[in-house]
Amino acid sequence: MIRAVWDNIKGLYSLIVGLSITARFLFSPQKTVHYPRKVVDPESLSSFRGPLELTPAADNSAQSRCISCQACVRACPGHCLTVVKGQGKAPIVWTYNFTLCCLCAACVESCPTGALRFSHKVYMVASSRQEMVLDLLSDLEKNAAVAND
């Protein structure tokens, strides 16, 4: 009986602790970013897993490190990757269906040359499913052209 009373008094103290935590949060600065007027600081996106992108080669930023070994295609649980080998080792088609991707990183881990990585594209939108099927080779070339300008 005495123990039950004491437990309940301790419980009341825990209620006051809870109230003090929410009161502190009530007056602390907000975490929300009002998107169209402000954007998230790019540094805080370094751990964000956006859609996949190809890592540029060390000597030529328009070229991929991909050797068309199909390890990523076999590793992918959602079958969202298509890699077609051309003359030599370099791929000629590299499409990535983002609608099927679960961002599990099996492809990134299976790649022997480190040619795949997650991008930090937070603000990606599309109005149709077809726009979600990305051609990563042309994206890589576009990024290189933007970087060279």
Add this chain to the structure above:
Amino acid sequence: MDLSIVSFVQIIVSVLLVIALMVANAVVMVYIERKMAGFIQRRPGPYEVGPYGTIQAVCDSMKLLAKQVFVPGNVDWLLYFLAPVTAFLPVLLLYLPIPFGPYLTAMNVDDGILLILAFAGLGVVSNLLAGWASNNKYGVLGAARAVSQSVAYEIPMIMALLSVVFLTGSLNLTEIVDSQGSWPWQWNIFAQPFAFFIYLVSLIGETNRAPFDLPEAESELTAGFHTEYSGMGFALFFLSEYANMLLVSFVCATFFLGGWKGPFLDGFWWTFIKAYAIMVFMVWIRWTFPRVRFDQLLNINWKWLLPLSILNLWLTAAILKILSKIY
């Protein structure tokens, strides 16, 4: 009370003012509640509609008015439409004996608190009717919970108020305010701290607010007794819920916090400041604590609040008797 034309006009005007107060209170409280919920969770709350989202609540109520009243099949038509009305109508009466200011009482009746407690019980009937008539398993479960909860929490609430009535020797709310002084240490909260605490807990239980919002627990009962209500039916339940919150806050301010008496300058503003402080406290509690389980809810009431309130009442009576023998 004589039923002259003056008192008739007085009652009509005060009922209209009470309706205006109820609607304005619901709009303001929705805004305050959503803003406070946002700030506690470190997000901005309503922000886009109007400056700092102030018009959001008005837009929501317009949407509610324009919404289709959807009636599911197999409902009991009469009871289904009677339930929101029985939730709304008694609340109009409940505000009449409340002394907002020294001269701002709609109906100065001798048994004011008795009137309030008697008609506040009708709110449970409306919940029961709504849950039963909508022919929905969640509705019936919510209604059953609402009844057992409200009936249980009414008892310690009445006991807590009764101990103040013992001190004052009157059921008239104006006389209860008159018996208290202007400064905080002259209020009844210092004479009856336990009664204040018991009343504070049981008013959250009585108004079905989180963490005691079992009748409308979303995770298990979708929306409880008002699951099948949309449009104006839901709006009336919503209005009466916020009006009941304001009412218990006004009663708390009158009984424990000195009513319209306050430091420096007495007046109706003190009643409103105190009542809204209690409302903000209720919102703060809602966004802090998780919902209790139903057996825990009833255990808090029957095993703790009720014995404590009886003990408090007994001690009050004993001390008053001893004091009256001495002096």
